Amino acid sequence: MSRQANRGTESKKMSSELFTLTYGALVTQLCKDYENDEDVNKQLDKMGYNIGVRLIEDFLARSNVGRCHDFRETADVIAKVAFKMYLGITPSITNWSPAGDEFSLILENNPLVDFVELPDNHSSLIYSNLLCGVLRGALEMVSAALYPPGPPGMEQGLGKTFA
Amino acid sequence: MVDAVLFEFLHTEMVAELWAHEADPDPGPGEQKMNLLVLESMGFRVGQALGERLPRETLALREELDVLKFLCKDLWVAVFQKQMDSLRTNHQALLCPQGTYVLQDSSFPLLVRMASGLQYVEEAPKFLAFTCGLLRGTLSTLGIKSLVTASVAALPACRFQVVVQRS
Numbered sequence: 275m276s277r278q279a280n281r282g283t284e285s286k287k288m289s290s291e292l293f294t295l296t297y298g299a300l301v302t303q304l305c306k307d308y309e310n311d312e313d314v315n316k317q318l319d320k321m322g323y324n325i326g327v328r329l330i331e332d333f334l335a336r337s338n339v340g341r342c343h344d345f346r347e348t349a350d351v352i353a354k355v356a357f358k359m360y361l362g363i364t365p366s367i368t369n370w371s372p373a374g375d376e377f378s379l380i381l382e383n384n385p386l387v388d389f390v391e392l393p394d395n396h397s398s399l400i401y402s403n404l405l406c407g408v409l410r411g412a413l414e415m416v417s418a419a420l421y422p423p424g425p426p427g428m429e430q431g432l433g434k435t436f437a
Numbered sequence: 438m439v440d441a442v443l444f445e446f447l448h449t450e451m452v453a454e455l456w457a458h459e460a461d462p463d464p465g466p467g468e469q470k471m472n473l474l475v476l477e478s479m480g481f482r483v484g485q486a487l488g489e490r491l492p493r494e495t496l497a498l499r500e501e502l503d504v505l506k507f508l509c510k511d512l513w514v515a516v517f518q519k520q521m522d523s524l525r526t527n528h529q530a531l532l533c534p535q536g537t538y539v540l541q542d543s544s545f546p547l548l549v550r551m552a553s554g555l556q557y558v559e560e561a562p563k564f565l566a567f568t569c570g571l572l573r574g575t576l577s578t579l580g581i582k583s584l585v586t587a588s589v590a591a592l593p594a595c596r597f598q599v600v601v602q603r604s
Contacts, residue, residue, distance in 0.1 A: 288487060288515035290439035293447065295486045296567075299479040300451055321450040325443075332442055362438040385439055389486075 290362070294388050301401065311399040318400070322407020323414075330412040333359070341416075346370075348417075349377050352409070361385050441518055448547060451476065452563050476566035477573075484574020487512070491578075501601065502526070504579050505538050512575060516568075517546045536601040540572075545595045552593035561589040565597075572597060 304314045337355055342348040353365050363385065369378035386402045400406075455472045509521035523541045544552075547564045551557040565587035573585045582602040589595045 286438050286515075288490070288512075289441050289444070289518070291490055292483065292487060292516055293439040293444045295483045296444060296447055296451075296479070299482050300447070302482075303475065303479055317454070321447075321454055324450055324453070325446045328446060329442075360440045360443055362440075 290385065291388075294385055297386055297404065298390060301399075305396065305399070311396055315398075315400045315403045318403040319407035319410070322404035322409075323411035324407075325404070326408035326411025326413075327415055329360070329408060330415045333412065334416075345374055345377075348413070349379075353379060356412075357381075444516070445547065448564075448567060451479070451567070456563065473562065473566045476563070477570035480567035480570025480572075481574035481577070482570075483567075484571040484576075485578050486574075487515075487571075488575040488578025501536060501581065504576065504581060505540070505599065508572060508575060509540055512572075513542075516571070519546070536603075538599040538601075540597040540599065542595055542597075544593045548589070548593035548595060555592075558589065558592060561592065561595070562587070565589070565595060569597065572599065 301314070301318070304317055305311075308314050308317065333356055337359060339351055339355060342351055349367050353367050357379075358364050361384075363381065363383055365379040365381045367377055368380055370376070381402075384402060386405070390401060392399060392401060455475060505524060505526075509524045513519065513521045519542075521540050522543045523539075525539045525541070527537045545565075547568065548561060551560065551564075569585040569587050573583055576583045576585075576599070584600045584602060585597055586600075587595055587597045
């Protein structure tokens with residue numbers, strides 16, 4: 275019985291390492307494919323965005339959180355529910371701007387960077403840039419405010435749909 | 438603990454990213470092969486590293502068949518949260534120098550989302566290459582040199598054929 279339980283955590287640990295390692299292999303491959311780090315960052319962000327767009331559906335279906343009414347609430351859900359659910363960590367929220375439209379997430383134990391040591395020639399590579407893309411993609415799907423300004427009249431339409 | 442669904446999303450993006458470079462709508466078979474190779478080699482690297490992190494007790498696996506069973510149970514559960522559905526081997530393994538194993542998964546998780554209808558059968562190999570590499574890499578860390586190929590008969594079922602190379 276205890277062996278069985280042991281195996282359970284073992285396979286959980288392995289599946290989490292699988293993600294970290296796969297991500298590492300991906301970044302390595304991108305560094306081979308693109309000449310400069312900027313392009314790798316951009317590519318990681320783009321892939322993250324595509325993931326975020328689909329992740330939000332998974333998140334809403336599984337977490338049962340309702341609509342957030344302000345950005346502070348959004349920050350709380352991201353840090354305490356979403357990060358907990360997908361990466362098993364809870365980043366702290368700091369550096370709120372006075373207007374309340376900007377905040378920082380501090381990740382103390384980012385699982386993406388386990389086993390990683392960046393060589394010196396990649397100083398401008400943002401290793402975990404995928405996460406930024408994921409956040410952007412996911413938030414864009416639930417928040418009209420993040421849409422880029424469309425043609426006139428578009429915003430009204432959006433406002434109605436999302437109100 | 439990283440949630441398992443993330444791997445699936447990441448894998449989908451990796452496949453999409455590799456094939457996004459094709460500017461011309463009708464890529465040559467060479468490029469297709471190249472992309473599969475890239476995915477396979479990424480999988481190999483990951484499989485190797487996973488193999489290195491296996492618990493000590495499993496590292497002392499005795500027989501070749503035990504290792505294959507380990508892949509079907511523990512590795513598959515860790516990666517896909519399910520066990521492989523069947524493992525078969527040719528019984529002439531003793532006679533011929535190569536051991537061949539066929540690992541069958543009747544609903545391979547990376548294919549499930551495209552499994553309704555026949556529309557995407559041709560796309561399936563893209564979604565198997567990484568896993569082939571993963572198996573080969575893990576085997577390589579466990580001291581078994583192998584060739585791994587995959588085939589799809591009817592979505593989402595697929596079979597991985599492992600041919601052990603004996604020198």
